[in-house]
Amino acid sequence: MGRVTDTHAAPTPSSFAEEFLDELHFELGVSRETASPTDLYVALARAVRRHLVEGWFDTLSTQLGGDSKFVAYLSAEYLLGRQLENALLATGLTEVARDALDGLGLSLDELSEQEVEPGLGNGGLGRLAACFIDSLATMDVPAVGYGIRYEYGIFRQTFVDGRQVEQADDWLALGSPWEIPHPEMAVTVGFGGHTEEPAGTGEGTADGAPGPDARQWVPGWTVEAVPYNYLVPGYGTRNVNTLRLWSARATKAFNLEIFNSGDYEAAVRGQTYAENISKVLYPEDSTPQGKELRLQQQYFFVAASLADTIARALGDGDLHALPDRVVFQLNDTHPVIAIPEMMRLLVDVHGLGWDEAWDLTRRSFNYTCHTLLPEALEIWSVDLLGRLLPRHLEIIYRINEEFLASLRDSGGNELQVRRMSIIQEQPERAVRMAYLATVGSTKVNGVAALHSQLLRDAVLHDFSDLWPEKFTNVTNGITPRRFVRLANPGLSALLDETVGTGWVKDLDQLRGLEAHAEDPEFRRGFRDVKAANKQRLVDLLATRDGLHLPTDALYDVMVKRLHEYKRQMLKVLHVVTLYDQVRSGALDPADVTPRVVVFGAKAAPGYRMAKDIIALVNAVAATIDADPALAGRLQIAFPANYNVTLAEKLIPAADLSEQISLAGKEASGTGNMKFALNGALTIGTLDGANVEIRDLVGDDNFFLFGMTEPEAEALGQAGYDPGSFYEQDPALKSAIDLIASGAFSHGDPTAFESIVSDLLWKDRFMVLADYRAYLDAQSRVEAAYADPDAWTRSAILNVARSGFFSSDRSIRDYLDRIWHAPAVPARSNGLRD
Ligand code: TH1
Numbered sequence: 001m002g003r004v005t006d007t008h009a010a011p012t013p014s015s016f017a018e019e020f021l022d023e024l025h026f027e028l029g030v031s032r033e034t035a036s037p038t039d040l041y042v043a044l045a046r047a048v049r050r051h052l053v054e055g056w057f058d059t060l061s062t063q064l065g066g067d068s069k070f071v072a073y074l075s076a077e078y079l080l081g082r083q084l085e086n087a088l089l090a091t092g093l094t095e096v097a098r099d100a101l102d103g104l105g106l107s108l109d110e111l112s113e114q115e116v117e118p119g120l121g122n123g124g125l126g127r128l129a130a131c132f133i134d135s136l137a138t139m140d141v142p143a144v145g146y147g148i149r150y151e152y153g154i155f156r157q158t159f160v161d162g163r164q165v166e167q168a169d170d171w172l173a174l175g176s177p178w179e180i181p182h183p184e185m186a187v188t189v190g191f192g193g194h195t196e197e198p199a200g201t202g203e204g205t206a207d208g209a210p211g212p213d214a215r216q217w218v219p220g221w222t223v224e225a226v227p228y229n230y231l232v233p234g235y236g237t238r239n240v241n242t243l244r245l246w247s248a249r250a251t252k253a254f255n256l257e258i259f260n261s262g263d264y265e266a267a268v269r270g271q272t273y274a275e276n277i278s279k280v281l282y283p284e285d286s287t288p289q290g291k292e293l294r295l296q297q298q299y300f301f302v303a304a305s306l307a308d309t310i311a312r313a314l315g316d317g318d319l320h321a322l323p324d325r326v327v328f329q330l331n332d333t334h335p336v337i338a339i340p341e342m343m344r345l346l347v348d349v350h351g352l353g354w355d356e357a358w359d360l361t362r363r364s365f366n367y368t369c370h371t372l373l374p375e376a377l378e379i380w381s382v383d384l385l386g387r388l389l390p391r392h393l394e395i396i397y398r399i400n401e402e403f404l405a406s407l408r409d410s411g412g413n414e415l416q417v418r419r420m421s422i423i424q425e426q427p428e429r430a431v432r433m434a435y436l437a438t439v440g441s442t443k444v445n446g447v448a449a450l451h452s453q454l455l456r457d458a459v460l461h462d463f464s465d466l467w468p469e470k471f472t473n474v475t476n477g478i479t480p481r482r483f484v485r486l487a488n489p490g491l492s493a494l495l496d497e498t499v500g501t502g503w504v505k506d507l508d509q510l511r512g513l514e515a516h517a518e519d520p521e522f523r524r525g526f527r528d529v530k531a532a533n534k535q536r537l538v539d540l541l542a543t544r545d546g547l548h549l550p551t552d553a554l555y556d557v558m559v560k561r562l563h564e565y566k567r568q569m570l571k572v573l574h575v576v577t578l579y580d581q582v583r584s585g586a587l588d589p590a591d592v593t594p595r596v597v598v599f600g601a602k603a604a605p606g607y608r609m610a611k612d613i614i615a616l617v618n619a620v621a622a623t624i625d626a627d628p629a630l631a632g633r634l635q636i637a638f639p640a641n642y643n644v645t646l647a648e649k650l651i652p653a654a655d656l657s658e659q660i661s662l663a664g665k666e667a668s669g670t671g672n673m674k675f676a677l678n679g680a681l682t683i684g685t686l687d688g689a690n691v692e693i694r695d696l697v698g699d700d701n702f703f704l705f706g707m708t709e710p711e712a713e714a715l716g717q718a719g720y721d722p723g724s725f726y727e728q729d730p731a732l733k734s735a736i737d738l739i740a741s742g743a744f745s746h747g748d749p750t751a752f753e754s755i756v757s758d759l760l761w762k763d764r765f766m767v768l769a770d771y772r773a774y775l776d777a778q779s780r781v782e783a784a785y786a787d788p789d790a791w792t793r794s795a796i797l798n799v800a801r802s803g804f805f806s807s808d809r810s811i812r813d814y815l816d817r818i819w820h821a822p823a824v825p826a827r828s829n830g831l832r833d
Helices: 013-027 037-065 084-091 094-103 108-112 124-138 256-261 264-278 292-314 319-325 338-349 354-364 382-388 390-409 414-420 433-439 449-459 461-466 480-486 489-499 507-516 520-545 568-583 608-626 644-653 671-677 690-697 709-718 722-728 730-741 753-761 767-785 788-800 807-819
Strands: 070-074 143-148 156-160 163-167 179-181 187-191 194-196 216-218 221-233 240-250 326-331 365-368 379-381 430-432 443-446 471-473 554-559 595-600 634-637 656-659 681-684 702-704
Touching: 013 037, 013 094, 037 084, 037 094, 037 108, 037 221, 037 240, 070 124, 070 292, 084 094, 084 108, 084 221, 084 480, 094 108, 124 143, 124 221, 124 240, 124 326, 124 480, 124 807, 143 292, 163 608, 187 292, 194 390, 216 338, 221 264, 221 292, 240 264, 240 292, 264 292, 292 319, 292 326, 292 338, 292 382, 319 326, 319 354, 326 354, 326 807, 338 354, 338 365, 338 390, 338 433, 354 365, 354 390, 365 433, 379 382, 382 390, 382 430, 390 414, 390 433, 414 461, 430 433, 433 461, 443 449, 443 807, 449 461, 449 471, 449 690, 480 489, 480 644, 480 671, 489 507, 489 520, 507 788, 507 807, 520 644, 520 788, 554 644, 568 595, 568 608, 568 634, 568 730, 568 767, 595 644, 608 634, 608 753, 644 671, 656 671, 671 681, 671 690, 671 788, 681 690, 681 767, 681 788, 690 702, 702 767, 722 730, 722 753, 722 767, 730 753, 730 767, 767 788
Parallel strands: 070 143, 070 326, 143 240, 326 365, 365 443, 443 471, 554 595, 554 656, 595 634, 656 681, 681 702
Antiparallel strands: 156 163, 179 221, 187 221, 194 216, 221 240, 379 430
């Protein structure tokens, strides 16, 4: 027997050190002396991964052995963050690994820093998917996450003269120890071509005849989808679930004939085209890029995942059992092409009749909508769809025909029929993917209470009238493992001491903290944790970004994608106003609460206004820094390349959480939850999940401001005139004038003209209308912060009352309201028994 790890015995530092060196020597082929830091990290990751495999096998055999139902989560994005520390936490090996490495003269913390996070998502939607698969694994729910293994994830952001510059995220360059590729299990995915009458000898029905509704799709070209498995360990359970990401590979590696003829370029051209499909994540947040490649990506991963799912759920079993064996969750509209794909599989490939296939499909799918912005609702032109997926377009037409006929039958008028058609006619014929998802699903959910209500009342109003029982809400959540236990070890230790360790799996236990909010000793401990987290952040930003920041200041943090609806501009106007007032002598610098305003934000590369706002933030930061007037009292820190890794350091250090979107625009937000759970107070509008946060933590512990959704809606209807707000508020006028004067652009008044004129003439997200209320709320923040005891009490209550925002609770809601898939704890099967 070779040097097989005996995972039955609990690992010790010395056995773990041996495994680590095994990996380094025999798998990576480097010696301890010549190993680079990356080598050491990779060897460590692989040594840890060994301890997940047995639980993974047990999980697979338990789940596949019985007749349990499983959740297939279809998502174009998974924003995973670093894997090593999470795997150590799940396996309980953190201290063993630390000691083992110490013994070798190495540092666990230093090696952890080598890991490049897999940034396979843009923002909240992708991070939500990552939190959900963590909770599913922790709760022993049979589940597979399906997605795309982008070769390049979300771009790396740098600043050049304060402007965003994007660099490719080659996260795979130094190896990827967490994935297990299975090229032998590749699935062929077709594109293009045409449809025709089926031949009588297809796979078809049992007797080989095609079903009555079948057509034959003859694709014009194909690619292979190669699965890469990622292990998703549950916390405090044997269960290890699977995340299966697909990578595109050319069907014929290259055309040997052409290659031999000497035309090397032509030989690889086809390969390059095919493999481009999983090359890069679309760096758009909230707005879909209407690009052919994006549709290719969507169909690519969906087709592979459905083939995989059906094989897994049914084997050779009965297709009619499908809805009892698997439930698909569509993460926004990106995977909605799965609905016609399922119909194609059932009708064309398996020979079922249309009605039966439609019934099975509808019973198997559910759809989560994550937005309200009209520009974010995906549509695909009939032209493009017909070219890329001709059979799917035929199926969509028939779904629509039957749906519209049923509407007419039940007395729907022609106007209503047109409004609800899955096919829009103007300005071009196109498929409305959200409508297709709604018609083809059992349940449709929004991601926060307000959002779900607005879906019913506005975006999908007709559908909710027709099928009220179809609509439900599942408020988003975040995993306490990553966002408290790992990100905030100081707070975690305090929680363990105070309420026991059960909170990590049962976040409602944080309620037990309330009793301690008045205890001076506990408050001191809590404040010490916050201070230590600030120190940790200050140290990090000094080495990472060369920033010099004080620790004894209010940390006011706004981190999220840069988007006008999120209103980073409102925060900028607040800072500019303070600066302006000090400069003009209206405000004594001694009266300014020492404050560090932290921004973190990536802008979509093609989003001009967002990039201009980034440049403005950096310009204001530099100007304030260079001016002695505010020295040590007000500073902006804008570290580049905000990502999950940085979030884990920033959020625990925050005092104030900025959640200031225009009411009715942010579907949920999830950063808002992370801050509250880490003891920051929120300044926010009644938008998304802010509403629920405020309800839970209490009005006294939340700085509310701004218009409500109906008020904003009414103002828009009445004809919003931002100029009138500018004219009527001298502080606002002066702040905008200061930007327009070139004060932040070396005297160049044109630098931020686009921002200024947009604010004055358009201001789609009503920044100016909420400015005064926001400044007043910031004054309340300052007053509250001046009383450290009261502030700490509020912060403690934020933590104590945020248990609801665990993604475990979200998953419980999905299970109860939508999935009805019972937990199945993995049984030990004994890898080597
Ligand atoms: C985000 C929402 O903006 C955010 O409010 C929510 O908390 C999060 O999803 C999770 O539910 C969205 N991200 C995207 C990304 C794309 C398209 C639509 C949305 S909505 C590409």
